[in-house]
Amino acid sequence: MxxxxxxxxxxxxxxxxxxxxxxAVFILPRLMPAxxxxxxxxxxNSKGSQMTVxxxxxxxxxxxxxxxxxxxxxxxxxxxxxxxxSFDFGPSFTLFPTPVTDLIRQYLPYTVGLMxxxxxxxxxxxxLIGLLxxxxxxxxxxxxxETAAMCIYPIPYFILALILLIxxxxxxxxxxxxxSMPAKFSLTWDWVSxxxxxxxxxxxxxxxxxxxxxxxxMKSLASNTAEEEYVNYGRLKGLKExxxxxxxxxxxxxxTQITTLSLQLGGMFGGAxxxxxxxxxxxxxxxxxxxxLQADYNLMLGLITLSIVAVSTAxxxxxxxxxxxxxxxxxx
Numbered sequence: 001m002x003x004x005x006x007x008x009x010x011x012x013x014x015x016x017x018x019x020x021x022x023x024a025v026f027i028l029p030r031l032m033p034a035x036x037x038x039x040x041x042x043x044x045n046s047k048g049s050q051m052t053v054x055x056x057x058x059x060x061x062x063x064x065x066x067x068x069x070x071x072x073x074x075x076x077x078x079x080x081x082x083x084x085x086s087f088d089f090g091p092s093f094t095l096f097p098t099p100v101t102d103l104i105r106q107y108l109p110y111t112v113g114l115m116x117x118x119x120x121x122x123x124x125x126x127x128l129i130g131l132l133x134x135x136x137x138x139x140x141x142x143x144x145x146e147t148a149a150m151c152i153y154p155i156p157y158f159i160l161a162l163i164l165l166i167x168x169x170x171x172x173x174x175x176x177x178x179x180s181m182p183a184k185f186s187l188t189w190d191w192v193s194x195x196x197x198x199x200x201x202x203x204x205x206x207x208x209x210x211x212x213x214x215x216x217x218m219k220s221l222a223s224n225t226a227e228e229e230y231v232n233y234g235r236l237k238g239l240k241e242x243x244x245x246x247x248x249x250x251x252x253x254x255x256t257q258i259t260t261l262s263l264q265l266g267g268m269f270g271g272a273x274x275x276x277x278x279x280x281x282x283x284x285x286x287x288x289x290x291x292x293l294q295a296d297y298n299l300m301l302g303l304i305t306l307s308i309v310a311v312s313t314a315x316x317x318x319x320x321x322x323x324x325x326x327x328x329x330x331x332x
Contacts, residue, residue, distance in 0.1 A: 007320060014316045021308035022084070025301055026077055080301065089302035094294045100302040103287060108306070110199075111283035115272050118203050122210030127257055129211070130218025134253075135245045137223045146219055153212035157271045160205045161278035168201060175201050178280030202279045206272060217260060221253040258318065269307055 083089060089100035130149075133142040169177045180198060225231065226249050234244045276285030284303055291299035 010316055010319055014312050017312045018308055021312075022081075022301075022305050023077075025304045025308070026080055027073075084301075084305065089305075090298045092291075092299045093296040094290070094299070100298050103299065104284075104302055104306060107282060107284050107287045110281065111272060111276065111285065114199060114203060114206070114276075114281070114283060115269065118206035118210060118272075122207045123214055123257075123261065125207075126211035126214025127218045127254060130215040131222045131245065131250050131253070133215065134219040134222025134224075135226055135241075135249055137219070137226070142219075145215060149212045149215035149219070152208060153216060155209065157205065157209060157274045158278055160209060161202075161275055164201050164205055165278070199281070202275045202281050205275050205279075209271065214257065218253060218257060221256055222249050225249045225253050261318065269311055 080089075087101060091097045092100050092103060095103065129145055133145040136142050165177065168174045176198060228248075231244060231248045234248050272283075273285030273288060275281065276283040277289050280286065284307070287299070288303045290296070291303060
């Protein structure tokens with residue numbers, strides 16, 4: 001009964017979070033001064049299209065019907081909610097008649113791959129380095145690692161991206177200024193090498209900044225845990241320092257880091273989007289920027305809804321699994 005209540009409460013919170021986020025994403029673009037329909041008609045006229053007033057009005061009505069912009073805001077909201085239940089966001093305004101779902105399928109794998117790999121590397125290595133710095137906090141290398149991490153962590157994503165672009169692309173032609181990914185999927189060495197080559201700088205920036213945070217937080221946790229009585233008792237028993245570091249300090253400190261990971265997912269996703277824009281990486285970030293600049297309501301709704309669902313679901317999974325990871329926590 002406790003488990004069922006625990007799971008039900010968190011699923012309700014998950015559903016409420018998604019609903020509030022999707023509703024906000026639906027309303028906010030409609031408060032923008034730009035009208036995508038008028039923008040499309042304006043682009044046609046700028047190309048020398050000769051249309052009468054009646055033809056323009058007929059096109060305006062047809063486009064509003066096609067993009068689900070007919071009726072009041074509440075009617076549009078109801079239509080959009082029905083579509084989203086079947087993952088149908090309609091066609092893109094700027095890339096008409098391409099469906100939004102097709103664009104997401106094309107760009108999403110690059111963002112997911114970048115986020116998963118960089119998050120895993122920064123989490124694992126950041127926590128291992130932080131453990132070393134915290135467990136041996138009086139050593140010179142512990143102070144050096146902490147100082148380096150504290151200098152790296154506050155750097156904004158776009159500043160580090162600019163530094164890497166200047167050093168590795170402008171001053172030294174080591175990597176491309178704009179990432180260029182292979183058009184077709186193919187598990188060949190040539191395909192893999194191109195993916196790695198074009199993704200290296202965006203991944204490096206995310207790993208550096210993400211690792212800085214994990215080093216700082218793990219160092220603080222490990223140094224406090226190393227002073228606990230059960231750690232001192234382990235030393236009195238004659239256990240090796242390596243055993244104490246892993247069994248006593250690391251296992252008790254990493255649980256807090258797992259909880260922090262679920263809270264950091266939103267920031268990590270936002271950082272990945274910013275990094276993609278800076279490096280010209282063909283992921284969801286560049287697509288989101290294009291949708292916002294061109295007031296593409298459907299594309300904005302699809303992309304941001306996807307990010308809200310992904311981050312909320314990942315947080316829910318961590319929350320549900322945490323009692324299994326930490327026996328001190330019980331379902332309540």
